[in-house]
Amino acid sequence: MSTARRPGATADPRPLGRFGWVPALAIIAAAIATWQIYAMRSGVSPQILPSPARVVDAGWAARDALWTNTVATLEETAFGFLVAVVLALGLSLLIDASGILRTALMPLLIGSQTLPLVAIAPLVIIWFGFGLTPKVLLVALLSFFPITVALLEGYQATDPDVERLLMSMGAGRWRRYRSARLPTAMPFFFAGLRIAITYSIVVAIFAEYAGASSGLGIYIEQETHVFRTDLVFAAVLVTTLLTITLFAATYLLERLLIPWYRISRRVDRR
Amino acid sequence: MTSQPTTAPRRTDGGTPKLRLEAVHHAYRDVKVLDGVSLELAAGELVTILGPSGCGKSTIFSILTGTTAPAAGIVLVDGAPLGASSERFAVMPQTDALLPWRRVIDNVTLGLEVQGVSRRDARARVTPLLETFGLDEFTRAYPFELSGGMRQRAALLRTVVQDRSVMLLDEPFGALDALTRTDMQTWLESVWGTFGASVLLITHDIREAVFLSDRVYVLSPRPARVVAEVTVPLARPRRLEDVGSSMFVDIEIELRQILAAIRGRHA
Ligand SMILES: Nc1ncnc2c1ncn2[C@@H]1O[C@H](COP(=O)(O)OP(=O)(O)O)[C@@H](O)[C@H]1O
Ligand SMILES: [Mg+2]
Numbered sequence: 001m002s003t004a005r006r007p008g009a010t011a012d013p014r015p016l017g018r019f020g021w022v023p024a025l026a027i028i029a030a031a032i033a034t035w036q037i038y039a040m041r042s043g044v045s046p047q048i049l050p051s052p053a054r055v056v057d058a059g060w061a062a063r064d065a066l067w068t069n070t071v072a073t074l075e076e077t078a079f080g081f082l083v084a085v086v087l088a089l090g091l092s093l094l095i096d097a098s099g100i101l102r103t104a105l106m107p108l109l110i111g112s113q114t115l116p117l118v119a120i121a122p123l124v125i126i127w128f129g130f131g132l133t134p135k136v137l138l139v140a141l142l143s144f145f146p147i148t149v150a151l152l153e154g155y156q157a158t159d160p161d162v163e164r165l166l167m168s169m170g171a172g173r174w175r176r177y178r179s180a181r182l183p184t185a186m187p188f189f190f191a192g193l194r195i196a197i198t199y200s201i202v203v204a205i206f207a208e209y210a211g212a213s214s215g216l217g218i219y220i221e222q223e224t225h226v227f228r229t230d231l232v233f234a235a236v237l238v239t240t241l242l243t244i245t246l247f248a249a250t251y252l253l254e255r256l257l258i259p260w261y262r263i264s265r266r267v268d269r270r
Numbered sequence: 271m272t273s274q275p276t277t278a279p280r281r282t283d284g285g286t287p288k289l290r291l292e293a294v295h296h297a298y299r300d301v302k303v304l305d306g307v308s309l310e311l312a313a314g315e316l317v318t319i320l321g322p323s324g325c326g327k328s329t330i331f332s333i334l335t336g337t338t339a340p341a342a343g344i345v346l347v348d349g350a351p352l353g354a355s356s357e358r359f360a361v362m363p364q365t366d367a368l369l370p371w372r373r374v375i376d377n378v379t380l381g382l383e384v385q386g387v388s389r390r391d392a393r394a395r396v397t398p399l400l401e402t403f404g405l406d407e408f409t410r411a412y413p414f415e416l417s418g419g420m421r422q423r424a425a426l427l428r429t430v431v432q433d434r435s436v437m438l439l440d441e442p443f444g445a446l447d448a449l450t451r452t453d454m455q456t457w458l459e460s461v462w463g464t465f466g467a468s469v470l471l472i473t474h475d476i477r478e479a480v481f482l483s484d485r486v487y488v489l490s491p492r493p494a495r496v497v498a499e500v501t502v503p504l505a506r507p508r509r510l511e512d513v514g515s516s517m518f519v520d521i522e523i524e525l526r527q528i529l530a531a532i533r534g535r536h537a
Contacts, residue, residue, distance in 0.1 A: 159365070162369065165367045166380075168335040168336075168337070169385070170384055171384045179369070180369070260370055260371045267412075
C-alpha cells in the first residue's frame with residue numbers, strides 16, 4: 001500500500017461487521033423498554049415524562065405538522081450544508097495553494113468557530129429576517145470549518161513521490177490538484193462531512209429556535225409552551241432519525257464517488 | 271534487435287552523449303549530498319548508478335527532472351543545458367507511486383494523459399504492451415489488489431509508454447523479495463531492448479547492476495562522488511545462466527571490492 005496517510009487508518013470508524021448492528025439495536029431496545037416500564041409503573045405525569053408508546057402515538061397523530069416542519073429544517077440544513085461544502089472546497093484550495101493565505105486566513109477561520117451560537121443566532125436572525133437565509137448562513141458558518149480542516153489535512157497527505165512524478169511528466173499545478181491532491185483528500189473530505197452533517201441539523205434547529213416561522217426548532221418551542229412533552233419528544237425522535245439518515249447518506253455517497261477507498265481498506269485488513 | 275548476441279555494449283562512442291553531468295554538487299541545507307558527480311549516458315545505453323543507501327542517488331534524479339536545482343555543476347541533454355532543453359524524461363520513482371484511486375489501465379496511461387493524449391488514444395497505445403508486462407488480465411484491478419511484482423511492472427509500463435528517449439528508473443525492484451526481483455530482472459533484460467530508450471538505473475544491488483548494465487558508476491557514501499566506472503562487456507540478451515559465468519563473477523567481485531573499500535574508508 002502507498003505510504004499516504006489516510007483517515008481512520010488505525011481506528012476504524014465503522015467497526016460494524018455484518019451483524020455488528022445487533023448489540024446496538026439490543027441496547028436501544030433495552031433502554032426503550034426500561035423507559036416504557038418506568039413511565040407506566042411510576043405514575044409520572046406524561047407532561048414530565050411521556051412513555052415511548054405515547055410519544056409514537058402523539059407523533060403519528062401530528063404527522064402532518066411534523067412532516068411540514070421536518071421538510072423546512074431539512075431544506076435549511078441541505079442548503080447550508082451545500083454552501084459549507086462549496087466554501088470549504090474553495091477556501092481549502094486557496095489556503096493549500098498559498099502560504100500567505102494560510103497565515104492570513106487561518107486565524108480568521110478559527111476565530112469564526114469561537115463565536116457562541118447563542119449570541120450570534122439571534123443577531124443573524126435580526127439582520128436577515130425569519131426566512132431561510134439566516135439559517136443557511138448559520139448552518140454554513142458552523143459546518144464549513146470541519147470540512148475545510150479535513151480537506152487541508154487531506155491535501156497534505158499526498159504522496160510526495162506522486163507529486164514529483166506528475167511534475168516530471170510535465171503536469172502543471174491544476175493538473176496536480178486534479179490528479180493527486182484532490183483524490184488523496186477525498187477520504188478526509190468524507191470524514192469531515194460526517195462531523196459537519198451532525199452539527200448542521202443541530203445548528204438549523206437552534207437557529208429556528210431563535211426565530212422562525214417553520215421548522216422542527218420552532219415546533220419544539222411551541223409544543224414546549226403548551227406542555228405537549230410527548231410532541232417535543234416526537235420531534236426529537238425525528239431529529240435523531242434525520243441525523244442518522246444523513247450520516248448514513250455520506251457513506252453511500254462515499255461508496256459511489258470513491259469506490260476504491262472501501263475496497264482498498266478491505267484489502268489492507270486482509 | 272537482432273537475435274544474434276552482440277558482444278559489444280550498445281554504447282555508441284564518439285557522439286554527443288544523451289545525458290551528461292559535470293561536477294554536480296548539491297546540499298540540503300547544511301547536509302552535503304552530491305560532491306562533484308560526473309557521469310554520462312549515451313544513446314541506447316543502460317547505465318547503472320550503484321551506491322549505498324542515502325548517498326544521494328535519488329537526488330541525481332530530482333536534479334535531472336528539474337524538481338531540485340543543483341547547487342553547482344552542469345547538466346547537459348544532447349549537449350545543451352538542461353534548463354534550455356524542453357526534453358522530459360520518463361521517471362519511475364523509488365516507490366511505485368501508483369494512484370490507488372485509478373485502475374491499472376488508468377494508472378499506466380497517466381503520463382500520456384498529462385501529455386494531452388485523449389483517453390481513447392492513450393488506451394490504444396498501451397493495450398499492445400499489456401501482455402508483455404503481464405498485466406493484460408489485471409487492467410481493471412486497483413493497484414492495492416496487485417502483487418508487488420505486478421505493481422512494479424505497472425509502474426514500469428507507465429514509464430515506458432511515455433515514449434521518452436531517456437528513462438530514469440529509481441531502484442525499480444528494490445521493494446521486491448529476492449526471487450521476484452530475479453524474475454523481474456530477467457524479464458526486464460528480455461524486453462528493454464525493444465523500448466529503444468536510454469536508461470539510467472539506480473540500484474544498491476550489485477548483481478542487478480552487472481546483469482542489466484552496459485556500464486556501472488559506483489558512488490561513495492554521502493556526499494556522493496563517482497569512485498569507479500566499470501564496463502560490463504557481457505553479450506546481450508543476457509540470461510539467468512550468465513550470472514555464473516566467469517566474466518560476470520569477476521565483475522561482481524570487482525564491484526564488491528570497490529564498495530567494501532569505500533565503506534572501509536568511511537567507517
Ligand atoms: N528533500 C530533502 N530535504 C532534506 N534532505 C534530503 C531531501 N531528500 C533527501 N535528503 C537527504 O539526502 C540524502 C540523500 O538522499 P537520496 O538522494 O534520497 O539518497 P539515495 O537515493 O541514494 O538513498 C539522504 O541523507 C537524505 O536523507
Ligand atoms: Mg533513493
